[in-house]
Amino acid sequence: MELPPRPTLFDFHGVAMTKYFTDNWVNIQSFKARPDDIVLVSYPKAGNTWVSYILDLLYFSRTSPDRQNSVPLHERVPFLEISIPGFPSGVDELNSINSFPRIIKTHLPVQFLPQSFWEQNSKIIYVARNAKDTVVSYFHFDRMNKAQPEPGDWSSYLQRFMEGKMVFGSWHDHVQGWWEKRKSSSNILYLLYEDLIEDTERELSRLCSFLELAPSTDLKKEVEEKSLFSNMKHNKMANGSADEVLDFKISPFMRKGKVGDWKNHFTVNQDEQFNEDYVKKMRSTDLHFRTVL
Ligand code: PPS
Numbered sequence: 001m002e003l004p005p006r007p008t009l010f011d012f013h014g015v016a017m018t019k020y021f022t023d024n025w026v027n028i029q030s031f032k033a034r035p036d037d038i039v040l041v042s043y044p045k046a047g048n049t050w051v052s053y054i055l056d057l058l059y060f061s062r063t064s065p066d067r068q069n070s071v072p073l074h075e076r077v078p079f080l081e082i083s084i085p086g087f088p089s090g091v092d093e094l095n096s097i098n099s100f101p102r103i104i105k106t107h108l109p110v111q112f113l114p115q116s117f118w119e120q121n122s123k124i125i126y127v128a129r130n131a132k133d134t135v136v137s138y139f140h141f142d143r144m145n146k147a148q149p150e151p152g153d154w155s156s157y158l159q160r161f162m163e164g165k166m167v168f169g170s171w172h173d174h175v176q177g178w179w180e181k182r183k184s185s186s187n188i189l190y191l192l193y194e195d196l197i198e199d200t201e202r203e204l205s206r207l208c209s210f211l212e213l214a215p216s217t218d219l220k221k222e223v224e225e226k227s228l229f230s231n232m233k234h235n236k237m238a239n240g241s242a243d244e245v246l247d248f249k250i251s252p253f254m255r256k257g258k259v260g261d262w263k264n265h266f267t268v269n270q271d272e273q274f275n276e277d278y279v280k281k282m283r284s285t286d287l288h289f290r291t292v293l
Helices: 025-029 048-060 090-095 115-119 131-144 154-164 171-184 193-198 199-213 217-226 227-231 269-282
Strands: 010-012 015-017 038-042 101-106 121-126 187-191
Touching: 010 025, 010 131, 025 090, 025 199, 038 048, 048 101, 048 121, 048 193, 048 199, 048 217, 048 227, 090 199, 121 193, 121 199, 121 227, 131 154, 131 171, 187 193, 187 199, 199 217, 217 227
Parallel strands: 038 101, 038 121, 121 187
Antiparallel strands: 010 015
16 A cells, blocks of 8 residues: 655654644544553553563463464554554554453553543553663664654764654653653553563563463463564564565564664764763653663
């Protein structure tokens, strides 16, 4: 299908966005949550797909094994705010789901989450990833995703990231906004990509205990095995290859899956500037990230 030219960024209530995430705003904001919904939130490129696959396996690999081989992950875990002409909107996809729980992907900053999720006290999982690996991953994603603004060259992209001029706004605001919210909401689990890489089994246990799930040892092993980067990368139902807006000739969606790839992109100068800016923007938080393991 022919896609229109790439969208441009604009300021949307103080957050940089594109029309593909704001055109359906009224329906997004009035979205009706169901009590058993699970909301999986992240700034782009933090590991949302990884955790969504883990959740889908935990909930459905025993009850609906066929779904793993026949339905692409982005249809099993719809993206709440997406609305691209010619494709079903995330809201419509979610409203047509009859199985439960619904696992809902979103990149919304905390102030934009539809009210109904708070009223229903839905379980919310937030995944965060260190800023340097996030911006590198985002750069390559924007190169290959025809529904994202033109990324330009790496150094201007990095500059825009520091200024918060990315789709879904400032990384610094996003991770801190949800971190602060978590302090007053027991229904938010805050996961770090680096922790997941370091010890997937440990983080899986945290996830299960938060969701009040007690998977068998076999299921836990299966989830860990299937959700390994090397296995997901070759799984057509989970590696993004079924998504028509992604151009795999430019870059794979499952690209490196590592902590520290930023070192292959940042110059010494860029790193110094980035660190200086980072300290200012993260001065007042007790949220800390690891950029190497
Ligand atoms: S998106 O498009 O915003 O939803 O992207 P998201 O899924 O949040 O993040 C994509 C990055 O996560 C990596 N990834 C993984 N890393 C380790 N293990 C597994 N199983 C895994 N699955 C996805 C993916 O490769 C992207 O990171 P980069 O650094 O680009 O490789």
